[in-house]
Amino acid sequence: QSVLTQPPSASGTPGQRVTISCSGSSSSIGANHVNWYQQLPGTAPKLLIYGDDQRPSGVPDRFSGSKSGSSASLAISGLQSEDEADYYCAAWDDSLNGAVFGGGTQLTVL
Amino acid sequence: EVQLLESGGDLVQPGGSLRLSCVASGFTFAAYAMAWVRQPPGKGLEWVSAIDAPNDLTYYADSVKGRFTISRDNSENTLSLQMSSLKAEDTAVYYCAKTTTLSGRSSRSDCWGQGTLVTVSS
Numbered sequence: 541q542s543v544l545t546q547p548p549s550a551s552g553t554p555g556q557r558v559t560i561s562c563s564g565s566s567s568s569i570g571a572n573h574v575n576w577y578q579q580l581p582g583t584a585p586k587l588l589i590y591g592d593d594q595r596p597s598g599v600p601d602r603f604s605g606s607k608s609g610s611s612a613s614l615a616i617s618g619l620q621s622e623d624e625a626d627y628y629c630a631a632w633d634d635s636l637n638g639a640v641f642g643g644g645t646q647l648t649v650l
Numbered sequence: 651e652v653q654l655l656e657s658g659g660d661l662v663q664p665g666g667s668l669r670l671s672c673v674a675s676g677f678t679f680a681a682y683a684m685a686w687v688r689q690p691p692g693k694g695l696e697w698v699s700a701i702d703a704p705n706d707l708t709y710y711a712d713s714v715k716g717r718f719t720i721s722r723d724n725s726e727n728t729l730s731l732q733m734s735s736l737k738a739e740d741t742a743v744y745y746c747a748k749t750t751t752l753s754g755r756s757s758r759s760d761c762w763g764q765g766t767l768v769t770v771s772s
Contacts, residue, residue: 542694575758577695584745584762585687585695596760628695630757638711639685639697639757 546642562629570610572632652676659766672729672746680724683754688742700754
């Protein structure tokens with residue numbers, strides 16, 4: 541069971557906007573920045589969003605992140621077929637003195 | 651180009667030991683904390699361990715504390731993970747990951763290796 545809670549699956553049609561939630565605690569998301577990773581099938585994870593809402597260079601602005609209290613969200617607008625992947629949230633947890641990941645959300649583009 | 655290349659994954663019996671290595675290139679290795687993250691087959695990501703850049707301070711997940719040891723050799727640009735008392739639940743692809751800070755107290759990794767598979771089975 542993961543320390544951060546994500547829905548196991550999400551879906552949308554091309555062009556739609558989807559959001560993926562990530563729920564944590566006061567010692568994890570409530571105290572530290574949230575980062576999001578995209579993992580395409582058979583590949584290593586890729587940093588998608590850092591510092592709650594910042595995009596690394598090269599990441600399309602269709603991807604956005606937000607945080608409120610002990611929860612965070614990843615939004616993908618203008619959904620494309622190539623967005624079909626697993627998405628993970630992550631944060632440092634001060635109580636555990638370690639990083640924690642969400643269980644991952646498998647995004648399907650219908 | 652930043653690159654991380656892991657090696658050392660293998661099939662090992664329960665209770666056995668294994669050492670993973672990760673060779674870094676394309677950046678100043680000594681200036682960044684490094685981490686190991688694993689992924690059991692068909693499952694999600696699990697943070698394993700991290701090591702600071704300047705002082706080699708280390709951090710471990712409870713699931714591996716006392717069994718795994720992370721270390722780094724800045725002269726060889728190499729990160730290592732010594733694993734002992736291995737269990738079936740340690741079976742996973744192990745990724746080496748570069749953080750973006752000096753401190754290992756971070757969940758932000760901007761570069762990942764391709765992973766190396768560790769299988770613990772009799």
